[in-house]
Amino acid sequence: MKKVLSIAGSDCSGGAGIQADLKTFAAHQVYGMSVITSVVAENTARVLTYQDIAPEIVQAQIEAVFTDIQPDAVKIGMLSNPETMKAVAASLKKWHPANIVLDPVMYAKNGAALMEAEAIDTLITDVLPLADVITPNIPEAIKISGQEISDLAEMKTAAQAIFASCHTAVLIKGGHKIGAATDILFDGQSFYSYSSDRIPTTNTHGTGCTFSSAIAAELAKGQSLNQAIQQAKSYITTAIRHSLDIGQGHGPTHHFYELYQAAATVKKGGFNK
Ligand SMILES: Nc1ncnc2c1ncn2[C@@H]1O[C@H](COP(=O)(O)OP(=O)(O)OP(=O)(O)O)[C@@H](O)[C@H]1O
Numbered sequence: 001m002k003k004v005l006s007i008a009g010s011d012c013s014g015g016a017g018i019q020a021d022l023k024t025f026a027a028h029q030v031y032g033m034s035v036i037t038s039v040v041a042e043n044t045a046r047v048l049t050y051q052d053i054a055p056e057i058v059q060a061q062i063e064a065v066f067t068d069i070q071p072d073a074v075k076i077g078m079l080s081n082p083e084t085m086k087a088v089a090a091s092l093k094k095w096h097p098a099n100i101v102l103d104p105v106m107y108a109k110n111g112a113a114l115m116e117a118e119a120i121d122t123l124i125t126d127v128l129p130l131a132d133v134i135t136p137n138i139p140e141a142i143k144i145s146g147q148e149i150s151d152l153a154e155m156k157t158a159a160q161a162i163f164a165s166c167h168t169a170v171l172i173k174g175g176h177k178i179g180a181a182t183d184i185l186f187d188g189q190s191f192y193s194y195s196s197d198r199i200p201t202t203n204t205h206g207t208g209c210t211f212s213s214a215i216a217a218e219l220a221k222g223q224s225l226n227q228a229i230q231q232a233k234s235y236i237t238t239a240i241r242h243s244l245d246i247g248q249g250h251g252p253t254h255h256f257y258e259l260y261q262a263a264a265t266v267k268k269g270g271f272n273k
Pocket residue numbers: 016107108109136137138173174175176181182183196197198199200201204205206207208209211233236237240
């Protein structure tokens with residue numbers, strides 16, 4: 001069985017962070033592991049507060065995993081401060097795992113900050129270059145690139161600018177744009193586009209976490225980056241289509257193996273909910 005590690009924050013309400021990642025891994029039938037970077041007191045509507053795990057404990061968790069089990073892919077989510085970023089970067093340099101997918105989490109769906117504003121420089125210089133692909137949403141891509149993004153052409157320009165600074169493939173997610181949910185990948189040479197109709201729902205808590213974990217699971221299974229994103233795009237679209245009306249804010253995406261199978265069928269053109 002393929003093994004995938006998530007290094008991310010904990011969402012006690014179960015929709016985003018480590019909890020979404022482990023559910024996604026289970027649906028993909030890969031063995032999931034977790035290194036917790038921060039404990040976030042949050043629910044579908046708001047973030048109350050969070051407490052970061054000490055950097056040496058983050059490193060010790062990574063050490064515990066890698067001295068025993070070699071992950072086939074690593075997904076990285078919430079890293080709220082420069083010290084945690086540096087600790088994770090040092091561990092990645094030590095163990096140099098294959099297939100690192102980094103979701104540069106800055107805000108929760110409701111707008112609450114999950115990364116300190118001054119950590120952006122460390123993110124860009126120390127962490128992004130270690131990933132194989134990064135998956136910013138539009139507000140995150142604006143912060144990283146320093147460019148405005150209001151349409152697909154500007155998504156492409158921003159992806160090129162981000163690639164120029166970190167030499168890592170960049171997948172900018174269009175979930176925050178009006179219109180179709182179109183994501184753009186720039187791998188340093190070519191652009192690829194992944195699109196689905198926008199599903200009319202506010203139940204999108206954890207979409208970014210789910211998508212990046214699905215990409216990591218597919219890379220662990222040996223798919224190319226383009227294939228992995230195609231499969232993961234079908235999975236996130238299906239998980240949003242079946243999202244749950246739980247809680248008073250943005251309900252969570254839904255995960256189970258049958259959804260993964262259904263998503264695989266969508267890709268072949270046969271599944272139509
Ligand atoms: N309403 C929607 N309908 C269809 N696809 C969507 C919708 N919202 C988001 N997506 C897709 O979900 C994936 C995650 O994108 P999104 O921009 O929501 O990530 P994110 O903002 O990082 O998520 P989060 O805020 O949960 O961290 C992308 O493939 C995006 O196109």
